[in-house]
Amino acid sequence: MSEKIAVICIGDELLKGAVVNTNLSSIGVRLLALGVVPVSSVEVPDRREDILAALEFSLARADIVITSGGLGPTADDVTKEYIAERCGMRLEEDGAAALNIMKHWKMRHPSEEIPPRVFNQALVPHGAKILQNDCGTAPGLIVRTPETDEYPNRTIIMLPGPPNELCPMMDASVVPFLKKTLKHFTFTREFHVAGLGENIVEERMLPVIARFHSMLSVAYCATAQFVRLFLTTESPEVMESAIQSVQELFAVELLSDDADSLSHEILHLLGERDETLALAESCTGGLAAKLLTDIPGSSAVFAGGVVTYSDASKTSLLGVPADVLRKHGAVSKETARAMVDGLANAIPSDAAIALTGIAGPGGATVGKPVGLVYAGIRYRDKTEVFELRLRRTREQIRERAVAGAFFRLRAMILAAENEA
Amino acid sequence: MSEKIAVICIGDELLKGAVVNTNLSSIGVRLLALGVVPVSSVEVPDRREDILAALEFSLARADIVITSGGLGPTADDVTKEYIAERCGMRLEEDGAAALNIMKHWKMRHPSEEIPPRVFNQALVPHGAKILQNDCGTAPGLIVRTPETDEYPNRTIIMLPGPPNELCPMMDASVVPFLKKTLKHFTFTREFHVAGLGENIVEERMLPVIARFHSMLSVAYCATAQFVRLFLTTESPEVMESAIQSVQELFAVELLSDDADSLSHEILHLLGERDETLALAESCTGGLAAKLLTDIPGSSAVFAGGVVTYSDASKTSLLGVPADVLRKHGAVSKETARAMVDGLANAIPSDAAIALTGIAGPGGATVGKPVGLVYAGIRYRDKTEVFELRLRRTREQIRERAVAGAFFRLRAMILAAENEA
Numbered sequence: 001m002s003e004k005i006a007v008i009c010i011g012d013e014l015l016k017g018a019v020v021n022t023n024l025s026s027i028g029v030r031l032l033a034l035g036v037v038p039v040s041s042v043e044v045p046d047r048r049e050d051i052l053a054a055l056e057f058s059l060a061r062a063d064i065v066i067t068s069g070g071l072g073p074t075a076d077d078v079t080k081e082y083i084a085e086r087c088g089m090r091l092e093e094d095g096a097a098a099l100n101i102m103k104h105w106k107m108r109h110p111s112e113e114i115p116p117r118v119f120n121q122a123l124v125p126h127g128a129k130i131l132q133n134d135c136g137t138a139p140g141l142i143v144r145t146p147e148t149d150e151y152p153n154r155t156i157i158m159l160p161g162p163p164n165e166l167c168p169m170m171d172a173s174v175v176p177f178l179k180k181t182l183k184h185f186t187f188t189r190e191f192h193v194a195g196l197g198e199n200i201v202e203e204r205m206l207p208v209i210a211r212f213h214s215m216l217s218v219a220y221c222a223t224a225q226f227v228r229l230f231l232t233t234e235s236p237e238v239m240e241s242a243i244q245s246v247q248e249l250f251a252v253e254l255l256s257d258d259a260d261s262l263s264h265e266i267l268h269l270l271g272e273r274d275e276t277l278a279l280a281e282s283c284t285g286g287l288a289a290k291l292l293t294d295i296p297g298s299s300a301v302f303a304g305g306v307v308t309y310s311d312a313s314k315t316s317l318l319g320v321p322a323d324v325l326r327k328h329g330a331v332s333k334e335t336a337r338a339m340v341d342g343l344a345n346a347i348p349s350d351a352a353i354a355l356t357g358i359a360g361p362g363g364a365t366v367g368k369p370v371g372l373v374y375a376g377i378r379y380r381d382k383t384e385v386f387e388l389r390l391r392r393t394r395e396q397i398r399e400r401a402v403a404g405a406f407f408r409l410r411a412m413i414l415a416a417e418n419e420a
Numbered sequence: 421m422s423e424k425i426a427v428i429c430i431g432d433e434l435l436k437g438a439v440v441n442t443n444l445s446s447i448g449v450r451l452l453a454l455g456v457v458p459v460s461s462v463e464v465p466d467r468r469e470d471i472l473a474a475l476e477f478s479l480a481r482a483d484i485v486i487t488s489g490g491l492g493p494t495a496d497d498v499t500k501e502y503i504a505e506r507c508g509m510r511l512e513e514d515g516a517a518a519l520n521i522m523k524h525w526k527m528r529h530p531s532e533e534i535p536p537r538v539f540n541q542a543l544v545p546h547g548a549k550i551l552q553n554d555c556g557t558a559p560g561l562i563v564r565t566p567e568t569d570e571y572p573n574r575t576i577i578m579l580p581g582p583p584n585e586l587c588p589m590m591d592a593s594v595v596p597f598l599k600k601t602l603k604h605f606t607f608t609r610e611f612h613v614a615g616l617g618e619n620i621v622e623e624r625m626l627p628v629i630a631r632f633h634s635m636l637s638v639a640y641c642a643t644a645q646f647v648r649l650f651l652t653t654e655s656p657e658v659m660e661s662a663i664q665s666v667q668e669l670f671a672v673e674l675l676s677d678d679a680d681s682l683s684h685e686i687l688h689l690l691g692e693r694d695e696t697l698a699l700a701e702s703c704t705g706g707l708a709a710k711l712l713t714d715i716p717g718s719s720a721v722f723a724g725g726v727v728t729y730s731d732a733s734k735t736s737l738l739g740v741p742a743d744v745l746r747k748h749g750a751v752s753k754e755t756a757r758a759m760v761d762g763l764a765n766a767i768p769s770d771a772a773i774a775l776t777g778i779a780g781p782g783g784a785t786v787g788k789p790v791g792l793v794y795a796g797i798r799y800r801d802k803t804e805v806f807e808l809r810l811r812r813t814r815e816q817i818r819e820r821a822v823a824g825a826f827f828r829l830r831a832m833i834l835a836a837e838n839e840a
Contacts, residue, residue, distance in 0.1 A: 285713025293705025
């Protein structure tokens, strides 16, 4: 039987609804990659009685408890104090943690004195293992409950609450620690499969799962742009063979190992070819451009975009002939083709994507349902128009339209390479 | 002392990290509007032992327990079964719920037979109050623990897991139910304050809070575009007087009552004047256009946009003179002015916004730090350029740049009206 893990997320703001708890899913997806699903998560405010109650609940159910939040310098940061109290440990100053705090403070506030309360973050439970915080001042902490405890020898891992500190610490310290602790999940591998639904990915994997049976654990997690596919196993031979199977099964759909999004992959593929991309967006209304420019440095590839949400702007910015719009409608193969052709004049580039469709909830007509999207895509001297039929909410239709267009542009880039 | 509320969110997907738990924040912010912060939330998988453990934990801590998830038709939807078991109630079919299920099924699958398992959703604990589901098939349920229970007379409110079913049910049924149950929070009011940080809103409210002391509860929740400000009180006189204070304190910053975002407010203000808006985005890279087009029907107002992320596209699409870019740089008052002026030719409109800035993490130069943004804004015959100095992450800087520009355009629209 594998060890059980429970999560506790501490902070008033989680319960007030001010903040959506992304830490739980950040922790959850990293544990899933190790083949573990937490048995529970509890959110509690920064109050002694609530933190202690959440601890009892979690220690009773799990061998390892991961907490987030309450390690900062202010009066309501009380996590480690109460956990130390619960485990009968005293707090003492850690020299290395104090140095790291000074370093970070000087970087952010070069001309200000450090307030004494900031050094509270260097106080750690006696005997704790300290996890360095590369993105902030509060160190992470690992302690064990004493032999004499009602729940003896449990591991408690305390992480800072800000997601931009918690995630890097999970990756740099906690995942390696758990890989050592959870002995049967030594080998892990993550793949990103684009262009296919989660159910199709699952179906294609069935023979692989059947072949390795209990020696291989497979998990899935669908995002807007692709399906994350996780393999975990104790055996290096099984892992090697499973990786080969996945690479064969999803030859076209597997993204590069370091691409964490399709937009990233597109920027990478075009960037290494010194090529540029232009966008013309109707139904997606700027979403494709937003996703590209989420990535720092995207200006080297992204030549520019136009958002032609209205018919008039399709004509004025892209030169789409008024009679194409009249005859075939704004949502048509013909308009998508005219948009991507017109884009070549408006913004010269090596690659171009034009999107027009019905994101809903209104706008459907006979034969043109909500979710119908046409993507006109040009790469070098080749232009193609794709029809996408998407479902669900306005937001999801827009996300999937962008993902679909990026995926097809990627295929055209790879095809051009194979032909050359 | 007011009643305590605890939350339980049920579903494997929450713990696998596949889904971020937005239900907790959706519930939390609605309770905050009633002046209540939940004492805890627990996420557990769809398993009997875990659901029962979460129930004991929550019933021990709260008078009212709200659950989400596990009310659907599949084998892993087990919430009401175990709660009925815990409370010693038998399940029985509810006729109205069965009718609603038939109605929804016919609407979504006009030509398919209803599988018998779908009717499992019409089975309800004996004596339960039934909350109609206007957006799906599973009804919500309210039960009370028996007199003889270890935790007698507690209220358990069960809601469906899909956010698009849970949120409308919270608004239509649960909030009214709680308003009756939580007697001292009869009067509530929500305001949206734009253009000010949460700390400034809090500071300005201090005299109001001091004046009404314990008779008025005030809560805040900052979003990317504005601060949500909640008032709750038992007294209609206090509420009336507090509303007047808020309206005086934030005369400029209060959004229209029905605007749930600044983009919504901009579309509303321009729409009722039959006017149009054009966008030129550099550092925000399509985000402003995306936020406008998130809203169905925005095409009536949104004339179109250009994303000029590179210098070359600023010149080719907007006619920004190359020597303005050379002399003052892409991030400058002068470039913002040239962008908004050029936009008038590219996309004729009544209002126009041009944004250029440094979203980071790279790109800072001497005197031009990350977070420096210029917004050129034109409304009718008036053009102004604003300097914004924003902080935090790339994502937050981009969000705040858009919010800042929308807020200033709104001020120009309102000022023009006052002059007229």
